[in-house]
Amino acid sequence: MQKPENPSTARIVQLMSQLAPLEGYNLSPLDDVRFLRSNRPLTRTPVLYEPGIVILCQGQKRGYLGDEIYVYDAQHYLVVSVPVPFTMETDASEAEPMLAIYLRLDFALAGELIEQVDKVWNIRVAQPMGMYASPMDEPLRQSTLHFLEVMGDRTDAQILGPAMLRELYYRILTGEQGNTLRAAIAQRGQFGKVTRAIYKIHRCYHEHLDVEALAQEAQMSVPNFHLHFRKMTDSSPMQYLKSTRLHQARLLMLRNDLTAAKSAFLVGYESASQFSRDFKRLFGRTPIAEVAWMKQTYALPAPTTPSPFVSSH
Numbered sequence: 001m002q003k004p005e006n007p008s009t010a011r012i013v014q015l016m017s018q019l020a021p022l023e024g025y026n027l028s029p030l031d032d033v034r035f036l037r038s039n040r041p042l043t044r045t046p047v048l049y050e051p052g053i054v055i056l057c058q059g060q061k062r063g064y065l066g067d068e069i070y071v072y073d074a075q076h077y078l079v080v081s082v083p084v085p086f087t088m089e090t091d092a093s094e095a096e097p098m099l100a101i102y103l104r105l106d107f108a109l110a111g112e113l114i115e116q117v118d119k120v121w122n123i124r125v126a127q128p129m130g131m132y133a134s135p136m137d138e139p140l141r142q143s144t145l146h147f148l149e150v151m152g153d154r155t156d157a158q159i160l161g162p163a164m165l166r167e168l169y170y171r172i173l174t175g176e177q178g179n180t181l182r183a184a185i186a187q188r189g190q191f192g193k194v195t196r197a198i199y200k201i202h203r204c205y206h207e208h209l210d211v212e213a214l215a216q217e218a219q220m221s222v223p224n225f226h227l228h229f230r231k232m233t234d235s236s237p238m239q240y241l242k243s244t245r246l247h248q249a250r251l252l253m254l255r256n257d258l259t260a261a262k263s264a265f266l267v268g269y270e271s272a273s274q275f276s277r278d279f280k281r282l283f284g285r286t287p288i289a290e291v292a293w294m295k296q297t298y299a300l301p302a303p304t305t306p307s308p309f310v311s312s313h
Helices: 007-019 107-118 138-151 154-173 178-186 189-204 211-218 222-233 237-256 260-266 272-283 287-298
Strands: 024-027 033-038 042-048 052-058 060-065 068-073 076-080 085-091 098-104 131-135
Touching: 007 033, 007 052, 007 098, 007 138, 042 237, 042 272, 052 060, 052 068, 052 154, 060 098, 060 131, 068 131, 085 237, 098 138, 107 154, 107 178, 138 154, 154 178, 178 189, 189 211, 189 222, 189 237, 211 222, 211 237, 222 237, 237 260, 237 272, 237 287, 260 272, 260 287, 272 287
Parallel strands: none
Antiparallel strands: 024 033, 033 098, 042 085, 052 076, 052 098, 060 068, 060 085, 068 076, 076 131
């Protein structure tokens, strides 16, 4: 006998259908919040997200990082605490579209809440992770419902939205795997050292960078840095740098209508032909074909509008 649908889940889907009427990323009254709709399945494709939280209300996504599979659906949400390149696929259809809330991770808000929670809760120390999927418990489900109800009215969203967003962060930070995010935000130990190098890459990807410079940024020996970088990202530092450059170039072409040659130069490539070979190896298409596919598949907003894909911001 099939288990009856949770009434809260049904209401969440109804609200999300109204907040995300268009395929792709729909804006919200809050800068760090977008609503996503996909009416079709998406086969495995490389992605690189900014730190953020993805709460799926309907449909399913699967992220692949090394041997790990991260399933996020109406029963699980995804947290990305540092930009990690992985591949992703989506289950969706016209009849049952994938509907999701994307929250760009607000480190200041999370840090403030962690400080307050630490005064009240005795939470065990956890191993930080760059990405994880966690069960959607009932308190978070109810907070998500209340958040969407508020976001349906622009005045309510502007006045009450920040408080409701704060509640969502509180539920996630005190949920089953909240200590994992807390540990990542604290950025202590080897995780914190590698994180510093990762952000160096995202700040300076267009410059000449080598392993020695990145290991120095992390204040680690080169062998130790290599070991912990791969453990955290499932790639070498130079592979990560190349992936970041290619993702950034794709964004430049997509959002600024730049040529492949111009984008290659801006992200640090000296050879346009090498850029084209690397691009097709990662994305499976030429730069022109990939940009056309992205525009059709994601219906991404105008250049002035932020998207969950990692950018130079």
